[in-house]
Amino acid sequence: MCGITGYVGSRPAVETAIRNLKRLEYRGYDSAGVAYPAPAGVRIVKAAGKIAQLEASVQDQPMEAQVAIAHTRWATHGSPSQANAHPHPDCRGDLAVVHNGIIENYAELRARLRAAGHQFQSETDTEALAHLIEERLPEGEPTPQIFLEAVRQALREVRGSYAIAVISRFLGNAVVVARKDSPLVIGLGEAENFLASDIPAVMAYTRRVLILEDGDCALIEPDRVTISGLDGRLRTRNALHVDWDDQAAEKGGFPHFMLKEIYEEPRTVRDTLRGRLLADDRVTLPDVGFTAEQWARIRRVSIVACGTAYHAGLVGKRLLEQLLHRPVEAAVASEFRYSDPLVDPETLTLLISQSGETADTLAAMREAKRRGSPTLAIVNVVGSTLAREADAVLYTQAGPEIGVASTKAYLAQLTALTLLALYLAQNAGMPEEDRRRYVAALRALPEQIEACLSLSERIEAISAELAAMSCFFYLGRGYDYATAHEAALKLKEISYIHAEAYAAGEMKHGPLALIEPEVAVIGLCTQPATHEKMVSNLQEVKARQGTVLALLREDVPAPDTADYLIRIPATLDALSPILAMVPLQLLAYYVARQRGCPIDQPRNLAKSVTVE
Numbered sequence: 001m002c003g004i005t006g007y008v009g010s011r012p013a014v015e016t017a018i019r020n021l022k023r024l025e026y027r028g029y030d031s032a033g034v035a036y037p038a039p040a041g042v043r044i045v046k047a048a049g050k051i052a053q054l055e056a057s058v059q060d061q062p063m064e065a066q067v068a069i070a071h072t073r074w075a076t077h078g079s080p081s082q083a084n085a086h087p088h089p090d091c092r093g094d095l096a097v098v099h100n101g102i103i104e105n106y107a108e109l110r111a112r113l114r115a116a117g118h119q120f121q122s123e124t125d126t127e128a129l130a131h132l133i134e135e136r137l138p139e140g141e142p143t144p145q146i147f148l149e150a151v152r153q154a155l156r157e158v159r160g161s162y163a164i165a166v167i168s169r170f171l172g173n174a175v176v177v178a179r180k181d182s183p184l185v186i187g188l189g190e191a192e193n194f195l196a197s198d199i200p201a202v203m204a205y206t207r208r209v210l211i212l213e214d215g216d217c218a219l220i221e222p223d224r225v226t227i228s229g230l231d232g233r234l235r236t237r238n239a240l241h242v243d244w245d246d247q248a249a250e251k252g253g254f255p256h257f258m259l260k261e262i263y264e265e266p267r268t269v270r271d272t273l274r275g276r277l278l279a280d281d282r283v284t285l286p287d288v289g290f291t292a293e294q295w296a297r298i299r300r301v302s303i304v305a306c307g308t309a310y311h312a313g314l315v316g317k318r319l320l321e322q323l324l325h326r327p328v329e330a331a332v333a334s335e336f337r338y339s340d341p342l343v344d345p346e347t348l349t350l351l352i353s354q355s356g357e358t359a360d361t362l363a364a365m366r367e368a369k370r371r372g373s374p375t376l377a378i379v380n381v382v383g384s385t386l387a388r389e390a391d392a393v394l395y396t397q398a399g400p401e402i403g404v405a406s407t408k409a410y411l412a413q414l415t416a417l418t419l420l421a422l423y424l425a426q427n428a429g430m431p432e433e434d435r436r437r438y439v440a441a442l443r444a445l446p447e448q449i450e451a452c453l454s455l456s457e458r459i460e461a462i463s464a465e466l467a468a469m470s471c472f473f474y475l476g477r478g479y480d481y482a483t484a485h486e487a488a489l490k491l492k493e494i495s496y497i498h499a500e501a502y503a504a505g506e507m508k509h510g511p512l513a514l515i516e517p518e519v520a521v522i523g524l525c526t527q528p529a530t531h532e533k534m535v536s537n538l539q540e541v542k543a544r545q546g547t548v549l550a551l552l553r554e555d556v557p558a559p560d561t562a563d564y565l566i567r568i569p570a571t572l573d574a575l576s577p578i579l580a581m582v583p584l585q586l587l588a589y590y591v592a593r594q595r596g597c598p599i600d601q602p603r604n605l606a607k608s609v610t611v612e
C-alpha cells in the first residue's frame with residue numbers, strides 16, 4: 001500500500017518527511033518521491049526503486065524548505081516507474097499532490113482535462129487530481145483559504161477513495177490534506193506538525209495524533225490544524241495519545257502482520273469491488289483489457305495457480321460452473337505445466353497469483369499461450385511478471401501482503417473471481433433478478449466480514465483449547481469443501497499441526513479410522529442444501545470421540561454434537577467461502593500463537609516461490 005508523509009515546521013522538512021517515510025517501508029513500494037516549495041513553484045524529486053535512491057537524488061538539491069510532502073508508491077494505475085511515482089504536479093508546477101487510494105472516474109476526468117488543454121506526464125489516476133485542482137483555482141494569487149476551497153471543489157468531483165496531501169506556492173508554510181476511505185493522521189508537535197498515512201510514521205516525533213475521518217479536509221500549519229468538511233464547515237477531532245512500542249507501531253498496533261492483514265479484509269473486499277459495480281447493478285471490468293470479441297470467443301475456462309491462489313481457484317471453478325453452466329478446470333500450476341493441458345484459443349486460461357512472480361504459475365501461463373489460449377491473470381502486484389505477460393489482467397486490490405500466510409489476498413481473489421463470473425454470466429444473458437441478488441450480496445460483504453472479525457475473542461478462547469490437538473480435519477461439501485482446503489493449509493503452514501481437508505462424505509471410506517479425542521474435526525456447514533448431511537457426518541465423528549467444531553450460518557439450527565460453534569452471517573452459497581474463511585484464518589492464527597510459532601515467517605517457507 002502507498003505511504004504518505006509530510007512536515008510543516010522549522011526542522012529540515014525534506015529530510016524529516018523522508019525519515020518518516022522510511023518508517024512505512026515495511027508496507028512495500030516500488031518508487032518514492034518528495035515535493036517542497038521552491039521560489040517559482042514546487043520542486044519534485046522522484047526515483048523508481050527504494051527510498052535510498054530518492055535520498056541520493058535529493059542530496060544535490062538546495063533545500064531550506066520548511067514544508068514537504070513525500071510518498072512511497074505501490075502501483076495501482078500505471079506501471080512502477082519514475083514518471084508514475086508521486087508527487088504529481090499541475091501544468092504550471094504551482095502545486096504537487098500525493099495520493100493513496102483509487103480515483104474511479106479518473107479516465108473521464110483525464111479526458112475532460114486533456115480536452116481543456118492540460119498536459120499529463122504520467123499514467124496515474126492521481127495526476128488527474130492535480131490538474132483538477134489547477135482547473136478550480138481562480139486567476140491570480142489565491143490565498144491559502146481560496147486554495148483550500150479549490151481542493152474541496154476538485155474532491156467533490158472525484159469518485160473513489162483517497163488520502164491526499166497537497167503543497168503549493170500559494171499555501172506558504174502549510175499543507176492541505178483530505179481523506180475518504182483511506183487513512184490519514186496528523187501528528188501534533190510544538191510549533192510543528194506532521195502528517196502520514198499511518199501512525200508509525202510520526203511516532204519518532206510525537207505521540208499526539210489526530211485521526212482524520214471520511215470527508216475531512218485540513219489545513220496544516222506549524223502552529224495550528226484547521227479541519228473542515230468538503231462543504232467548508234469546520235469540524236473538531238480530538239487528539240489521541242499513542243503509547244505503542246516501535247514494533248507494534250509497524251504492525252499498526254497488531255502483534256503480527258497476519259492479524260493486521262486479516263483485519264484489513266473488509267477494506268480489501270471493498271477496494272476490489274470499487275469501480276466494478278455499476279449503479280444499475282451491472283458488473284463492469286473496464287481495466288481488464290479484453291475486447292468484446294475476445295470475451296465472446298471464450299467457451300471454456302481453465303484455472304491455474306499454486307497454494308492459496310489455487311484454493312481460490314477451487315471456489316472459482318464451482319462458481320463459474322454454477323453461473324455459466326459450462327465445465328471449468330482447476331489445476332495446480334506445477335501439474336498443469338507438465339501435463340498435456342487441454343487449452344486452446346476458445347479456452348480462457350485464468351491464472352491467479354498474489355505476487356505475480358510464482359515460477360510455476362508463470363510457466364503455466366507461457367504454456368497456455370504457446371497453445372493459443374487467451375490468458376487472464378487475477379493478480380495483486382501491479383507490474384509483476386504475470387501482470388506484464390498475461391494477455392489481460394484483473395487486479396485484486398489487497399495492497400501489499402507481508403505475512404507469509406496469505407489472508408487478505410485470498411479474500412480479494414475470491415471477490416475478483418465472483419466479479420469475473422458475474423461479468424461472463426451477464427454477457428451470456430444471466431437473468432437480471434439473479435444478477436441483482438449477487439450484486440446486493442457482494443455489496444453487503446465488507447460489513448459481514450466486520451461481523452466475522454468480531455468473533456475474534458471467542459475464537460481465541462476456542463484456540464486455547466484446540467492448540468494441543470495432534471491433527472485437524474476440515475470437512476465440507478460443495479463450496480465448503482473448497483474452503484476446507486484453504487483452512488487446512490492456513491493451519492498447517494503457521495502452527496505446524498498436520499491438517500487435512502476432506503470431502504465430508506468420504507470420511508467413512510477410510511479416514512474415520514483416525515478419529516480419537518486428540519483429533520479436531522472442523523465441520524464447515526454453510527451450505528443449506530447439504531446441511532443435514534453435514535450434521536450426520538459430524539455425528540459420525542462425535543460417536544468416535546473426535547472433538548468437533550461446527551462453523552454455521554447464523555440462520556440454521558445448531559447440531560447437538562458439536563463441542564464448539566462458530567456462527568457467521570448468512571449470504572449466498574457462492575459467497576460463503578469469503579465469510580467462512582475469516583474465522584478459519586483467525587483460528588489458525590490463534591492456535592499458532594498459543595503454540596509460540598513465528599507466525600509471519602513460518603519455517604521453510606517464503607512469501608514468493610520463484611523457483612520450481
Ligand code: M6R
Nearest residue numbers: 307308309353354355358405406
Ligand atoms: O504469490 P502467489 O499467490 O502466486 O503464491 C502462491 C502460493 O505460494 C501462496 O499462496 C502460498 O501457498 C501461501 N503461503 C499460502 O498462505
